Amino acid sequence: MVGGLMVAMALPASAATIDTGATYVFVNRFSGKAMDVYGWSTSNGAPVNQWSRNDLAVQQWKFQSSGTSGYYEIKNVHSGKLLELAGSTDGTQLTQNSDGNTKTQHWAVKDSDSGYVRFINRASGKAIDVWEWKTEDGAKLAGFSDLNGANQQWSLTKLGSGGDPGTGAPTGQWPSSAGSVKISGTVSVSGTFDGGMKTYCCIGDGGQSESQDPMFKIANGGTLQNVIIGSPAGDGVHCEGTCTLKNVWWNDIGEDAATFKGTGGGTSYVIGGGARSGSDKTFQHNGNGTVSISGFYLNGSGKLYRACGNCSSSHQRHVKIDNVLVSDVDMVAGINSNWGDTATITRLVVDGGATVCGKYKGVSKGSEPSYIGEGWNDSNCKVTKSDVTYK
Template identity: 35%
Template sequence: MSIKTFCNKALLFAALAILASPSFAQIANGRYVIINQFSGKAMDVSNRSQDDGANIIQWTYGGGTNQQWDVTNLGNGYYSIRAAHSGKSIDVYEWNSNDGADARQWTWLNGQNQHWAIDNVGNNTFAITSRFSAKALEVFEFNAADGGDIRLWTYWGGASQLWRFNPVSTNGGGNNGSITGATCNSTGSTSVSSTIRVTSGTYDGGCRTFNPTSALGDGGQSESQQPAFRVENGATLRNVIIGNNGVDGIHVYNGGTLENIRWTNVGEDAMTIKSSGTVNVRNISGYNGEDKFIQVNAASTLNVSNCVVDNMGKFLRQNGGTTFRTVVSVDRCQISNMGEGIFRSDSPNSEARITNSRLRNAGSICIGNWASCTSSGITNY
């Protein structure tokens, strides 16, 4: 018997209620990489086929246009989703309304089996359901491997049925111009009751979810909270998911690198630069913080690339009332729903720039006193 048979009814009813709600923001028209929440892999047309009937699968994202999808609002509550390389639509193959029906690509015919509801179910994840059958696209049988089949099943709210829509930048840049953010899918969980120190080399979290306990803080706005990780002396932290209690995130001393990190729920701050150095941050995602995403407490150089950050007070804040020099560069990021803005500083010596990025409801780019604060290649969506 399928594992879905045992799904808790309360979870199912709650999920269906979410899908019925009209209050969630819609997806904007544009080109996206569609990443499965369970596997962390991208929706893909098998073998880059341009043929009608080509299978839709998942694969590690490699930047190919067979892994990019043009999403268009049809104006009737539904969307078309068409492969960028072929122009063909995701299609409920052979009008099959049963659980397990195939998802294939087919020439756009405007049939209801090619119309898709895209519903935000929270934490920047979406369910994709067919107008024809009301069933959801999912990674079939919880397959986390490259080549895992994508089919349709009655919606029940599991991670295999949830998707992230990461915009593909039209402004160039590395990684084929894509903005994907973090790509880790959780491989398990680890409880953290004392700060994990990364003092040299590389700490690879293996895409595990690290759940700080109350010994480090409660994820609120108290300044006395401890970080989940402390990165020092140019060391690297990668492939980490920080769980719902974000405490004080990650502290960096004397420079370091953060790579492929996802903050599920930002606490006091997602990361803080505590002492001088160069900090490189790439392929990150962060959601749901009350104040700052990044706090800068010391003269430093900060380079951020390929980030997705949503629902914060500010993207970055230099410690209030300070005049030390900070140089900030942000490239290929999607930043949305900032309560105040992106960059804030009181220092006439600091510089910030943001390039090749997508903004929505992000407030002012530059707030306060900067020696230089610039933007270019910005798209509002």
């Protein structure tokens, strides 16, 4: 996850500009994936791998002094553990561990080119490397001889100080409102709109009518962040192209929380936030491309995500759902298997029961799609039972 998430962030830093008071996300130059403590583990020895960038605490890192000039310790915000390379053999897994003040936890940060850096371990002299040039989520990060390859180069992206939702896995707690704003018509957003955690309403009747206007209409590449959407909220949020919804909360889903309409491909992101009190769909995908939902909490709705099964134009659509908590929902993701849709689901927590990945037969406009059944670990439903925790 790269360009669409550059909100309130500095340009990649060089070794000479590391700020020990700042929080960083490390993104690999080759894969575009972020350094991530796998499975939100807080255990010593847990692997540190790469994952699609979500800016949550599991991907946040802080530099601190090692006590030796030229070397840092690097601490994960979620676990409080330090990056460690416990062996000197090429291919040794990168892990986290409690602070032992050992050379295996000390890192030099070396400049590469174009603003990228390499992490060199003090004990072994090895660089942190995306093993075997992999690009998929969960791929191993390991120590390897310092070759200055793109898979050993990382951007150090400093997170902004205000409003980032990266506080960890969703807890089911609702944020406090910083005030109320009543609007009488759709707010058009280009660039970034930061609502300062105020509650915005009131459009529409709060029902399921398909003709309601949206509260926010986001232009291609735009970002809506730090907003609470009150009731009534009309047709929620419309993304006209790709967009980023960051730390957005829906007090009442109404018709849909958000509709993704762009047909130019690419990925839209829902990062953090939550929604409640819905009767049908939460995120409606009418266009094409991918919707990535991470760190999100949903309480009370028909579906978290639905790929449109009878829109005027048929598309292949994809959804990635990671680190999401759902409660009192019927289905997590509904996709059209006959059009090649996919749902990739990891680190899902279900409070109660729900169909995780439902497959439909998409049809032309004017007809109703038929339900085929639930899928597990197949070409459309890329989810295993070990990816789901039930409460």
